[in-house]
Amino acid sequence: MLPTEDAIVAGDELRRRFGPRYWQFTLTATDANRFAIRLARHITGRPKILVHNHNYHGSVDETFAWLGPDGAVVKRRGNIGAPVEPSETTRVVEFNDLDAFERELAHGDVAAALMEPALTNVGIVLPEPGYHEGVRELTRRHGTLLINDETHTICAGPGGYTGAHGLVPDMLTIGKTIGGGIPVGAYGFTEEVGDRIHASIEREDSDVGGIGGTLAGNALTLAAVRATLTEVLTDEAFARMIPLGARWEAGVAGVLRDHDVPWHVTRLGARAEYHFMPDPPRNGSEQWANGDPxxxxxxxxxxxxxxxxxxxxHNMALMSPATTEADVDRHTAVFAEAVEVLFG
Ligand SMILES: Cc1ncc(COP(=O)(O)O)c(C=O)c1O
Structure with missing residues (x-):
């Protein structure tokens, strides 16, 4: 309710990195997703969203849905207090399955597809070549808005996976890291989406329409975002962090090779993780099935x-601006000792 000039700098920087023209701040990434979904439903007049199986986008009711054994949409494990059955609000597809994506959008009732450009929360699952192009073509063809959730995938580069791969979503959500420890979320949207929002919401209603929050965009948060984006999580920091991620990946891969361990290591920029399976998972279900708590x-x-x-x-590591080569090598040594004990 009381914007500061830091909002201009932070908004400009998010636009430079991720693309969308307009930005709104929230207090968490969960809220960024909730507000983006509400706006998407409002401007499309459609009731449902589409998510990937084994997604996590924060505590957003509509996203707490998984595919059951027979392919039906069911409550995800751990979902509490669902207001309605998730099948009423949500369509779910496996990652990397364009046929399913098309089949679900063809119902004509999906306001938005909300997705991490690579899954991270079940474990890292990378998109196969052509997946994002297919998703973009299908969402455009079916009048569904595409929302990229970059909350974790910002590890792929200063503009996240979206910036690193030139993706063009209609909306983009983020949070966590951009505040450097101060609670924050943000969602951006294109000029076209902005025009549709403008044309359909009375200014007097904009603070009670479910996309507000008294302290959203407060001075402390915006000062933290400005400092983080311009002084900490900079292009130069990524230029150091990503090679550290590659060093971590190479260290783990070397240990697995030396001990003939049937595990795989996957990297997404400055984030990497090993899976208890010989090949990379194609979707959330494959990764989930090979988990071992x-x-x-x-x-x-x-x-x-x-x-x-x-x-x-799971088994994930994220290189920070403060991580050093010695830290990475320490992990490799400790991991090698563990593998030695497990596999001899
Ligand atoms: C991809 C993604 N989106 C949104 C969120 C929600 O973030 P927050 O807990 O800050 O609301 C998370 C949290 O882990 C996340 O992984």
């Missing part, structure tokens, strides 16, 4: 007891 817990504890703190779920 006990083995993960062992590996986390093994690393933690030797001074390396992994993310507290």
């Amino acid at each position: 006990d083995l993960e817990r062992f590996l986390h504890l093994w690393a933690m007891n030797r001074g390396v703190l992994m993310t507290p779920f």
Whole structure:
């Protein structure tokens, strides 16, 4: 409610990196997704959204949906207090499955497809060649807005996966890292989407329409975003972080090769992770089926007891602007010891 000049700098910087013309700030990435979805439903007049199986986009009711064994949309494991059955609000497809994507959009009731450009929350699942081109063509053809959630995939570069690969979504959501520890989210949208929003919302209603929040865009948050984007998470920082990610990947791959371990390591810019399977997963279900919570817990504890703190779920590491080559090599050494114990 009380904008500062930092909002201009932060908005300009997000536009430079990710593309969309207009930006709104929120307090979390969850809220950025909620607000983007509400606006998408409003301007398209359609009730549903489409997400990928095993997605995570924050605590957004419509996204807490998975495919059941028979392909029907069901509540995801852990979903509590769902207001309605997720099948009423949501269509779900596997990542990298363009046929399913087309089949679900053909119903004509999908306001927006909300997607991470590469899955990260179930484990890293990379898009196959042509997947994004197909998604963009299908969403345009069926009048569905495309929302890229870059909250995690910003690890691919200063403009996230979208910037690194020249993607052109209608809306883009982000949060977390851009505040450097201060709670923040943001969503951007194209000029065309902006015109549609403008034409369909009375100015007097804009703060009660479900896309507000008293403290959204507050001075502290925007100062943090400005400082983070212009001084910490800079192009130069990515130029250091991504090679560190490659070093981490090469270290893990070398250990797996030396010990003949049937695991795979995948990298997405400055983020990398190993999977308990010989080939990279094609979709969330493949990754989920090869998870092993006990083995993960062992590996986390093994690393933690030797001074390396992994993310507290699956086997993912993210290089930060403060990470050094010595940190990466320390992980490789600790990982090698664990593999030695497990595989001899
Ligand atoms: C892709 C993605 N989007 C949105 C969110 C929600 O972020 P927050 O918890 O900051 O609302 C998350 C959280 O992990 C996420 O991984």
